[in-house]
Amino acid sequence: MEMTSAPLSSTTTRVAPGFTNKALETADIVVLVLYFIFVLAVGLWSMWKTKRSTVKGYFLAGRNMVWWPVGASLFASNVGSGHFIGLAGSGAASGIAVAAYELNGMFIVLLLAWLFLPIYIAAQVTTMPEYLKKRFGGKRIQMFIAILYLFIYIFTKISVDMYAGAVFIQQALHWDLYIAVIGLLALTAVYTVAGGLAAVIYTDALQTVIMLAGALILMGFSFYEVGGIDGLQVKYFDAVPSIRDTNTSCGIPRKDAFHLFRDPVTSDLPWPGVLVGMTIPSIWYWCTDQVIVQRSLSAKNLSHAKGGSLLSSYLKVLPLFMMVMPGMISRILYTEQVACADPHICKQVCMNPSGCSDIAYPKLVIEILPQGLRGLMMSVMIAALMSSLTSIFNSASTIFTIDLWRHFRPRSSEWELMIVGRVFVLALVLVSIVWIPLVQASQGGQLFIYIQSISSYLQPPVAVVFMMGCFWKRTNEKGAFWGLVAGLAVGCIRMILDFIYTEPPCGQPDNRPLVVKHVHYLYFSIILSVLTLLIVMIVSLSTEPPSQEKISHLTWFTRFDEFTEPTQQTESPPNSKEENGPSNTNSTIPISDASEESRKEGTLNETTKCATLKKIVLWICGMEKTEENNPSENVPAPKPDVSILHEKPLTRALLNVNLIICMCAAIFLWAFFA
Numbered sequence: 084m085e086m087t088s089a090p091l092s093s094t095t096t097r098v099a100p101g102f103t104n105k106a107l108e109t110a111d112i113v114v115l116v117l118y119f120i121f122v123l124a125v126g127l128w129s130m131w132k133t134k135r136s137t138v139k140g141y142f143l144a145g146r147n148m149v150w151w152p153v154g155a156s157l158f159a160s161n162v163g164s165g166h167f168i169g170l171a172g173s174g175a176a177s178g179i180a181v182a183a184y185e186l187n188g189m190f191i192v193l194l195l196a197w198l199f200l201p202i203y204i205a206a207q208v209t210t211m212p213e214y215l216k217k218r219f220g221g222k223r224i225q226m227f228i229a230i231l232y233l234f235i236y237i238f239t240k241i242s243v244d245m246y247a248g249a250v251f252i253q254q255a256l257h258w259d260l261y262i263a264v265i266g267l268l269a270l271t272a273v274y275t276v277a278g279g280l281a282a283v284i285y286t287d288a289l290q291t292v293i294m295l296a297g298a299l300i301l302m303g304f305s306f307y308e309v310g311g312i313d314g315l316q317v318k319y320f321d322a323v324p325s326i327r328d329t330n331t332s333c334g335i336p337r338k339d340a341f342h343l344f345r346d347p348v349t350s351d352l353p354w355p356g357v358l359v360g361m362t363i364p365s366i367w368y369w370c371t372d373q374v375i376v377q378r379s380l381s382a383k384n385l386s387h388a389k390g391g392s393l394l395s396s397y398l399k400v401l402p403l404f405m406m407v408m409p410g411m412i413s414r415i416l417y418t419e420q421v422a423c424a425d426p427h428i429c430k431q432v433c434m435n436p437s438g439c440s441d442i443a444y445p446k447l448v449i450e451i452l453p454q455g456l457r458g459l460m461m462s463v464m465i466a467a468l469m470s471s472l473t474s475i476f477n478s479a480s481t482i483f484t485i486d487l488w489r490h491f492r493p494r495s496s497e498w499e500l501m502i503v504g505r506v507f508v509l510a511l512v513l514v515s516i517v518w519i520p521l522v523q524a525s526q527g528g529q530l531f532i533y534i535q536s537i538s539s540y541l542q543p544p545v546a547v548v549f550m551m552g553c554f555w556k557r558t559n560e561k562g563a564f565w566g567l568v569a570g571l572a573v574g575c576i577r578m579i580l581d582f583i584y585t586e587p588p589c590g591q592p593d594n595r596p597l598v599v600k601h602v603h604y605l606y607f608s609i610i611l612s613v614l615t616l617l618i619v620m621i622v623s624l625s626t627e628p629p630s631q632e633k634i635s636h637l638t639w640f641t642r643f644d645e646f647t648e649p650t651q652q653t654e655s656p657p658n659s660k661e662e663n664g665p666s667n668t669n670s671t672i673p674i675s676d677a678s679e680e681s682r683k684e685g686t687l688n689e690t691t692k693c694a695t696l697k698k699i700v701l702w703i704c705g706m707e708k709t710e711e712n713n714p715s716e717n718v719p720a721p722k723p724d725v726s727i728l729h730e731k732p733l734t735r736a737l738l739n740v741n742l743i744i745c746m747c748a749a750i751f752l753w754a755f756f757a
Contacts, residue, residue, distance in 0.1 A: 114458030139445035147381075147383050153284070153382050153391030154391035155284075157375060158398045159471070161471075165471070167251075167298075168445070169247065170406040173532060174407035175410040176320075178341055181352070184361065188365060188369060189745065191362070196385075196388050196391065198553075199553060201639070204380070204638065205642040211482075218628070219633075220629075226486070227567060228745035231571065233479055235542070239537045239541075241472065242516070251445040252465045259496045291398075300452075301405070302404060304452060316416045319411050322415045324418055324422050324424050334424030344757045352605070353606070357605065360501070360539065360605030361520075361605055366546045394743050400748065409447055413443035436588075480511075484500050488500065499501075541574050545567065547619065551566075553639055556629070561623070561626045562618070563619060565619075570618070574611055584599050
């Protein structure tokens with residue numbers, strides 16, 4: 084792009100004031116403070132009410148959740164700050180097509196409850212790698228998947244949500260990006276370390292209400308500014324920045340901005356990729372991802388899990404209208420900044436020369452909402468961030484503790500597992516911070532597209548292996564392992580190429596390799612899935628089939644089988660590891676020893692004070708009931724019971740009717756916007 088310095092300077096002075104003239108005021112700060120007090124009260128209540136001092140209580144909320152907090156937590160865990168920033172940003176950049184991910188999720192979250200969850204419940208598992216270990220035997224797949232999940236959480240979840248939340252705070256308070264990140268982490272780490280899954284789910288339910296209220300209010304203000312959907316459809320195509328290269332299409336809205344189905348060759352989201360390539364990573368996310376499945380496993384029975392999935396599916400209708408379209412409206416109202424087409428101007432506006440579409444949502448909040456409501460929307464963004472991050476932190480620590488740490492220390496006590504799970508969260512946060520600069524620079528400044536492209540390279544092989552393990556009894560360990568290795572090797576190569584050969588700025592020549600330039604990431608998802616499927620089938624058919632006990636109650640067709648002795652043995656590690664529990668427990672409460680050995684009353688008083696302080700700290704972390712962590716708690720190991728898969732006829736009929744209604748609503752939206 085050729086441009087003289089004078090126009091750039093005049094543009095800079097014209098853009099900057101509009102960009103920084105508003106920030107949070109006193110009324111907004113008051114709303115924020117009230118929000119934190121309210122959430123803190125709910126968090127303390129849930130910490131007091133729930134049992135956090137055992138592995139089951141901390142990681143699965145005691146498996147006693149009813150449908151509405153499960154559904155709210157599913158939605159809140161999915162719709163984090165990355166969604167608000169990313170969906171609105173992609174809407175501003177290219178139109179409504181990105182909403183296809185949300186409408187696709189309406190179907191797939193129902194697959195979780197009706198097809199996958201009965202298998203996981205029958206298998207009596209806590210983590211997804213644990214399911215693969217039971218299904219295929221051995222430990223290499225479990226270890227492989229556990230490590231992969233942690234990497235995926237860093238690449239596509241934690242760092243993305245932290246960056247998205249920081250972008251919002253940066254726009255509202257004008258803080259440095261990394262100062263904002265550190266502040267956000269201080270807010271979220273406490274919930275995960277202290278509360279466990281139960282506290283996370285209850286606060287998620289509260290924050291879902293806050294998110295919906297705030298986002299719907301902003302949606303109303305936004306549509307009022309442009310004259311409704313009709314005004315949006317007319318004015319969006321006129322939202323062209325004044326400073327751009329007139330010899331290119333840079334800065335010009337796409338002609339197919341209001342279509343979900345786009346050209347299969349030249350578009351940014353080709354329709355065959357949307358229908359097939361998008362569905363496979365979506366199955367991974369909704370049906371095999373620890374963050375999502377862990378919430379459904381916390382339900383007290385299958386009916387409540389189905390009810391939670393239905394609630395989440397109904398709520399997935401909203402992002403198109405309360406995130407994507409407001410992002411498009413932001414482009415109309417603040418074209419020079421949100422749709423900037425010159426790297427120098429973008430650098431001035433949002434510190435990202437790749438593009439500023441990701442500021443579309445926070446820009447809208449800061450500019451058009453009155454005092455007080457800006458504070459509410461700030462609460463919404465922080466609620467979205469906290470609900471997403473705490474969910475991911477809890478699930479990541481579950482995987483590390485159950486699948487990795489217990490592998491290396493099979494006799495570790497519950498006390499040790501509780502500490503390790505909490506400390507790992509802090510390490511995970513530090514690694515994620517290092518990844519943020521790459522997130523910021525990727526995919527032309529469109530955060531949501533970055534998430535989906537990485538997902539298309541890493542998730543299809545895992546999704547295929549889970550589907551084959553759940554629904555094809557002939558799949559064996561060798562086929563699953565080599566399918567995973569081959570698929571992920573190819574996916575990682577493509578991901579590395581994407582980071583090496585980044586997309587050139589608009590108007591610049593594209594010299595990337597052909598596989599990066601011409602093979603869309605959604606098409607690559609299809610190729611990767613077919614490759615993995617073929618390898619799994621060929622290797623499985625070429626080697627010995629799994630024995631009947633290997634697949635009993637671990638596939639769709641065997642979920643009602645009787646539970647055999649090997650399944651009972653899977654419950655033994657928690658029992659055996661607690662054989663040394665009393666010694667560990669006694670060592671943590673030295674009051675009696677101190678009273679016997681101390682010769683001076685001052686020493687005794689000091690010891691008593693230290694013990695009191697220790698009890699307070701242990702209560703905050705949910706580990707105060709150490710005397711209960713003894714073998715007697717688990718000696719009568721909970722006997723697996725397939726009766727939890729059975730539903731009352733009336734309840735099942737009601738759920739199935741809602742299933743049909745929800746799917747019809749999704750099909751209507753697809754057809755209307757296709």
